[in-house]
Amino acid sequence: MSVSKTPFTPGAQVAGWTVSLPPTPPEERRRIAFVVHKFPPESVGGTEIYTWGLARELAHAGHDVHIFYPTPNLLPGDERIQREGVYLWRVPLPDSRTHEDPVRQYWHTFRDTAFERAFSHFLAAVQPEIVHFQHVQGVSARLIDLAEGYTRIVTLHDYWYFCANSQLIRPDRTPCNGPSTGCMNCVDCATERADLNWMRALRPLVAVPFVYRNRYLRHVAEEVDLFIAPSSFLRDQYVRHDFPAERIAVLENGLDDRKLVQQATIPLPEPPARPHFGFLGSLAWQKGVHVLVEAFNRLGNNASLTIYGSEQTFPDYVAQLKRLARHPNIRFAGLLQPQQVGAALRQIDCLVVPSLWYENSPLVIQEAFGVGTPVVASRLGALTEKVEEGYTGRLFTAGDVGALAAVLGEIAAAPGCLREMSRMIRPAPVMAEHAARLLEIYAHIHENAFK
Template identity: 30%
Template sequence: MRFCMVTTFYPPYSFGGDGVYVQQLSNELAKRGHQVEVVHCRDAYNLLAGRTSSTTDHDHPNVTVHSLKSPWGFLSPFATHQTGRPMLKSSRIKEILERPFDVIHYHNISLVGGPKILHYGQAVKLYTLHEYWLICPTHMLFKFNHEACTHKECLSCTLAYRRPPQLWRYTDMIEQAVKHVDLFIAPSEFTMNKHLEMGLKIPVVELPYFTSRWEWQETTPRRSSMGETPHFLFVGRLEKIKGLQELVPLFRHYERAQLWIVGVGHYEPVLRRMAQGSPNIKFLGYQSGENLRILYRQALATIVPSLWYEVFGLVILEAFSQGTPVIVRNRGGMPEIIKESGGGFVFNTDEELLDAMEQLVGDPNLREEIGRRGYEALQQKWRADLHVQRYLELVEQIVSRREEKLGGEDFVAPVYKDSWSSM
């Protein structure tokens, strides 16, 4: 089959888990003999990163990447942001999407094409809800950059983020655009329910992420066996929504283990000032590949203190792949993973976080047992082959429904299909 992935960010021109997922899915499909093309906006990455990427990524030979770059530079994604249309890249994107693909899979489309891009092409159309862009101008449902949103005040919140309002959001552009998508995919039950709760009428099913980044390697020793200071690990972007500002003060006074922080971001200077040069807190910068795998493997646990509604939490699966427990805040889709796996702890307060940390520091056997649970759950629920199998089944079901309902004619999905909930 021929697939086209449409996304604003794609490694190495990406920031978070959505880009990692798109790349992993593309390569897993390619390894199984499918042809995959990826369309992404390099200008958007350069605009938000303030630089171009100096690294390279290697995809399977069956993956073709269209890294779109306009002579207008940052004006291209800005025009898309303000109009909800591909604008300066429209002819190139339309030319690609009108090719005879079997599936067009949209991901984060905010700066690569806006809602209007959902009209392009005639293939089966999927859309993964990696964030809350369809129901939130700031993508994150993190109100005033301060707290999880429970009551929408979109205009004032957008201005608080120092972003220009998007007037097209006050039209029916999104409502009309989503009619062109056959099926929306939510990585967690929470994310699925949140979109429906906020009034978006879409056909949606849950399909969790997977990870194929590493295999378990027993030969890598645990930190505790190496005679070095035990540590907890944070992996992610250093931004306010990730909640590190609540971890750093705690670890300045915690004597039984250190906090190692992997990642870069705009909030790093603030976090470093909060750390006040504490020897108990280490900033390791960007890490990848084998270095990152070993950091996961040797940590007492990975802590995910996010303050926003995390859609899923790919770092949780990455930690599980190394038999490492995870401690997550009770927010968004993350608690679902811990509940299904038994591979960690969920906390609401600093006291509950400290209690979880104390249990892992004080009982190596408990740490090994919880880590083993996470690894076994990963193998049973979140493997690449299971994900791809379910993904292709969804595609086949959509094709069958198109043929049954319209006899193979051009198809526009209805606004909502209750029957998807039974799949």
Template identity: 60%
Template sequence: DLQFLRAARPLVALPFAGRNRYLRRMAGLIDRFIAPSAFLRQQYIAQGWPADAILTLANGMDRRRLLQVEGVVLPEPPARPHFGFLGSLAWQKGVHLLVEAFNQLPPPAQANASLTIYGSDQAFPAYGAELRALAAHPHIRFAGPIAYDQVGAALQQLDVLVVPSLWYENSPLVIQEAYVVGVPVIASDLGALPEKVEDGVTGRLFPPGDSAALATLLQEFITQPMLSAQLSAAITPPPTVEEHAAQVVALYHGLLAEGPKTHRR
């Protein structure tokens, strides 16, 4: 209930104020912080954290897990382009916007496209029930939670991944996972998402909360059958876990070479 959350905000802020003071004290003992997005780095700086101590470093991905999917069998989508969502079924993730956008498509477009929603509603069962009630077309499928070893196969079935978040996202792993298998992304123009999705190059962006704008983008992919492949060709795969680890090890060596410091307080 949003009204309850707004009313409780001052009470919630009290323990967080103490937590933030403690974190700032601990920050003075740390030589480098790693943020997986420039957006998160700027958020820390805005809260008074030392800019010179925060490094932006993208997360590494296990490409083998996502690309080698032999033996994983998932139901075929009823029509293409095949749009999809992978994540928690929670209001802040904006899944209802995606369902509303598909509902807004003209009937011929709905008949020539499909939407699969992967995710659990265990934490928010009422929201999950609302989503299912909202779905107005048989080409909208709720596939439930997906196993870790099935993520690559599910993404490879998609023509477009949709990330319609209503809150700040830091660096969603699902976007990087989609890029490993060459799937473009439609995302909210919010938080770090525009940093991860280059509009018109590796995907498309829409104003957060605007289901009509999202429907327009879905229609683009339906009426332009080659659009998904064109965007896919421009995707640069994210770093591997091994590449990420090598960068972190190099950072450690650099700090050790600099020697002891007088820490901030």
């Protein structure tokens, strides 16, 4: 199996729900270590949820699976626990992080000696065959170096290895093309975000840590056996920033169908009299929720909108959204627990993903397609790979309130189109299929790395 030239392509969708990997014969079982920067239940972002779903799938098939991650408020004796057959190795996140000066905070986004020591002990204790890094932001990029002698795989969930804020978006809410020469634009971005604009007078000096960081992460990348990108757009961005094309494969994330309402077949919905739109995700400005609210304000009374997301993470932004929401059919419904996602997606007729940044492979789109719900999304980044215009959803110019209002208005005026788009949806590979493909990759890379 070659991984150097051709991106991995997931196979056909496995029919039905809650498909599991078959038990693995003892002689084929692997010891696999995952490293991730956050983890449920303390954090329920896409990377964390994907990592947990994958680890659980592999453990259920008989593999020896361990996850190394930091966590706040860790009690003595809880450093190593077992959950659903997966061993969780938890490292306390220092309380002092929130009180550090900006320079030290920045340094700790990619280097931390405490986590490095803990990881060395972890490797010595576990002795994994495969170390699969999901994210090391806020942990330490040196963990990849420390795993020398093991098969090292990195999944790219965003742009962090060449963009310090990981999202390639400027404070003025426009997409960024990446670091400029000398990282001067990174200085402008960071100082504005931190409200330290006076530091721009010292730009050449302030740029030094950014240049060092990017060079260090590039050095770390040279040691990785294989990068996995969940979208072609993400892979292309890394190649454009001089990461090795021959070591970046494309493999779409698997869908953890246990989160969804389990049903052997998905009946096509009847066209709604009044379409119900929905947003599920972080209520953060880069997600473009304000664009959605302003666009929906322009609609008549023939549609409704429910917004799901935590109101505590960015309370000022949520307050702004509620001030903007003048339409009587807009409802803020709060944070969903993972097990509630499937039901929520079934209750809406169309998901809206109005992101302003280059999304990589939003989990929520896979989940929507998993229950047959069409998607309206920004024409930006990998979203154009996930949503086919007129077939599985609609696309609009990112940040354009009028364009989004026009699309939503067209759907509200002719809601029968939702049934036709639902008919065209082909769900993403379920986690069992994704895990099986990863096991093939693990075997290929491991066998070739140690010949």
